[in-house]
Amino acid sequence: DTGVSQDPRHKITKRGQNVTFRCDPISEHNRLYWYRQTLGQGPEFLTYFQNEAQLEKSRLLSDRFSAERPKGSFSTLEIQRTEQGDSAMYLCASTIVSSYNSPLHFGNGTRLTVT
Amino acid sequence: QQQVKQSPQSLIVQKGGISIINCAYENTAFDYFPWYQQFPGKGPALLIAIRPDVSEKKEGRFTISFNKSAKQFSLHIMDSQPGDSATYFCAASPAGSSNTGKLIFGQGTTLQVKP
Numbered sequence: 001d002t003g004v005s006q007d008p009r010h011k012i013t014k015r016g017q018n019v020t021f022r023c024d025p026i027s028e029h030n031r032l033y034w035y036r037q038t039l040g041q042g043p044e045f046l047t048y049f050q051n052e053a054q055l056e057k058s059r060l061l062s063d064r065f066s067a068e069r070p071k072g073s074f075s076t077l078e079i080q081r082t083e084q085g086d087s088a089m090y091l092c093a094s095t096i097v098s099s100y101n102s103p104l105h106f107g108n109g110t111r112l113t114v115t
Numbered sequence: 116q117q118q119v120k121q122s123p124q125s126l127i128v129q130k131g132g133i134s135i136i137n138c139a140y141e142n143t144a145f146d147y148f149p150w151y152q153q154f155p156g157k158g159p160a161l162l163i164a165i166r167p168d169v170s171e172k173k174e175g176r177f178t179i180s181f182n183k184s185a186k187q188f189s190l191h192i193m194d195s196q197p198g199d200s201a202t203y204f205c206a207a208s209p210a211g212s213s214n215t216g217k218l219i220f221g222q223g224t225t226l227q228v229k230p
Binding site: 004031033040041042043044045048056091093095102103104105106107108109 | 119121149151156157158159160161164204206216217218219220221222223
């Protein structure tokens with residue numbers, strides 16, 4: 001399977017702890033996106049990278065959130081001092097910018113529960 | 116501010132029937148309108164997408180109808196099957212063709228197709 005891979009699938013943490021998620025995009029894709037999805041809602045854009053450069057961050061991405069894509073391949077999303085409101089599904093997606101109408105391919109997400 | 120409004124929230128259709136989901140948008144700068152299908156525990160998967168230069172696009176049993184003047188678009192699923200039971204999201208891209216990965220999603224419609 002050469003789709004978008006996310007790890008872990010589930011993470012339970014206590015409030016105040018730090019967590020880190022990993023995303024491996026489809027290998028030839030140069031753009032990588034992070035979205036957050038809460039129960040019963042559509043995904044919300046958080047940030048995206050083109051190669052290793054982070055080009056945009058949503059206002060939803062507080063200072064406790066940081067994302068990296070150090071070598072333009074995999075990406076990590078870290079949440080510091082987690083809060084109960086951070087409980088959500090974190091989705092990673094990738095695409096290739098060179099193609100018109102290039103579809104966005106999503107991974108199966110990391111479900112975070114903050115207790 | 117909700118920029119893409121989706122209805123209905125839930126839909127029950129008999130096998131073989133037509134499922135219709137509607138979306139309305141506010142921002143006239145949107146120029147890419149995809150529909151995603153999501154099964155429980157999975158990430159969204161692209162079903163079909165349209166640009167505003169056409170009024171309709173059909174792929175198999177799935178059709179998008181687009182009304183630019185009304186700022187509305189809809190998904191029609193013909194001959195609905197139990198395997199189509201999922202949550203459907205409309206979305207819109209606020210940027211130009213170079214960034215179809217930054218999407219604003221509707222709230223989702225849960226479709227149940229009864230055998």
